[in-house]
Amino acid sequence: MKVLILHPDLRDAGGVAGYYRKLDGKFSITVGHLIIGTRPGERGGVDTVRRMLSDVRLFIRKIRKENYTLVHVNPSLDPKSLLRDGLFLIIAGLCHKRTLVFIRGWKDRYENLIHRHWRWLFRGVFGRADAFIVLSQAFKRTLASWITNKPVYSAFTALDDEALAGFDMRSALEARLSAPRWRVLFISRLIKEKGLYETIDAVGMVSRHLPGVDLLVAGDGPELAPARQYVHRAGIPNVRFLGYVRGEEKAWVLRHAHLLCFPTYDEGMPNTVIECMGFGLPVITRPVGGLVDFFQDGIHGYVTDSKEPAVFAGLIRRIVEDKALYRKMALANYAFAQKNFKPCQAARRLESIYEAVSNGNHRL
Structure with missing residues (x-):
């Protein structure tokens, strides 16, 4: 068996x-x-058309010459991604290759549009696939209602083994509990829909009562400059913008933060939550995407339907002010992540799906 995976750089x-x-x-x-x-450096227009044509030519050359048995595409549920990967899916079918579609990002507004208006088009293009993977049971039920005759598998995302190399949970936990200041972390692409401003406001409310609480904002995106201005105008203290972090810098942030606040509006399976659980951070978030399938309120942190900063502020205070509760949540998250989100487990799960799709045996 030989599999070709299409993905970004x-x-x-x-x-x-x-x-x-x-x-x-x-x-x-x-x-x-x-x-x-x-x-990188693509300016749209002509650059985009040239790149797309180049991608298609290279794709056709690879699947014709390198004898792949299965093509695996990874769209999100948004028009641009679906159009792009739908084209590759059609080409793979014309070349008589089995195909697997892993829908990574799931956006509620596009789900509603497809369900109401474009289900026939989605079925016409993606119904050609041999099987699908999604990141939550709710997505699985929805997709199965759109395309009724194809298997839909579920999968988790994965931790970063390199970032966790040498990490000692017990030592990190004691260091956090003895630290003079508490660090609330927001780490994501900086867009409004991730709950950036709700987090800033929530920590601003907390700092009025607990001045020893800081907010670390890690990430880049269109809201970086506006968020800096917002913090300055509102006079919210103790907010640090770290920019995009990766490698050792990201590992340092995850090791030294105390908890994650992530009031995201919708997700597939938020990598941010999985990564933070891997470092034993309690998580305060919303019931979105695949989190609904495993996240336990009061065990892994707190989950709320609300988008109100005051609600998140109250949950942050509840964790910060109760060290026994913090310890319990931190250890629970670390243990759960080690058990369920290891990269080798994710790879084995994909391999079992690849084998089932390649052989036409969909009983996993």
């Missing part, structure tokens, strides 16, 4: 690139990679 900051970066070297079968999507 592994150096990119996005969740799809991060996932396959973590799985690099973990497969026991032959896996090829084809980089697709926007490249």
Whole structure:
């Protein structure tokens, strides 16, 4: 069996690139990679058309000459991604290759649009796939209602083994509990829909009562400059913007933060939550995507339907003011992540799906 995976450049900051970066070297079968999507320095227009044509030509050449048995695409549920990966899916079918679609990002507004208006088009293009993977049971039920005759598997995302190398949970926990200041972490692409401003406001409310609480904002995006201005105008103290972090810098942030506040509006399976659980951080978030399938309120942190900063402020205070509770949540998250989110486990799960799809045996 030989599988070709289409994904963005592994150096990119996005969740799809991060996932396959973590799985690099973990497969026991032959896996090829084809980089697709926007490249650094691409200015749109002519550059985009040229890049897309180049990607298509290279894709056709690879699947014709390198004898792949299965093509694996990774769209998000948004128009641009679906159009791009739908084209590759059609080409793979014309070349008589089996196909697997792993829908990584799931956006509620596009789910509603497809369900109401474009289900026929989605079925016409993606109904050609041999199987699907999604990141939550709710997504699985929705997709199965759109395309009724194809298997839909579920999967988790993965931790970063390199970032966790040498990490000692017990020592980190004691260091956090004895630290003079508490660090609330927000780490994501900086867009409004991730709950950035709700987090800033929540920590601002907490700091009025607990001045020893800081907010670390890690990430880049269109809201970086506006968020800096917002913090300055509102006079919210103790907010540090770290920019995009990766490698050792990211590992340092995850080791030294105390908890994650992530009031995201919608997700597939947020890598941010999985990574922070891997470092034993309690998580305060919303019931989105695949989190609904495993996240236990009061065990892994707190989950709320609310988007109100005051609600998140109250939950932050509840954790910060109760060290016994903090210890319990931190250890629970670390143990759960080690048990369920190891990259080798994610690779084995994909391999079992690849084998089932290649052989036409979908009983896993």
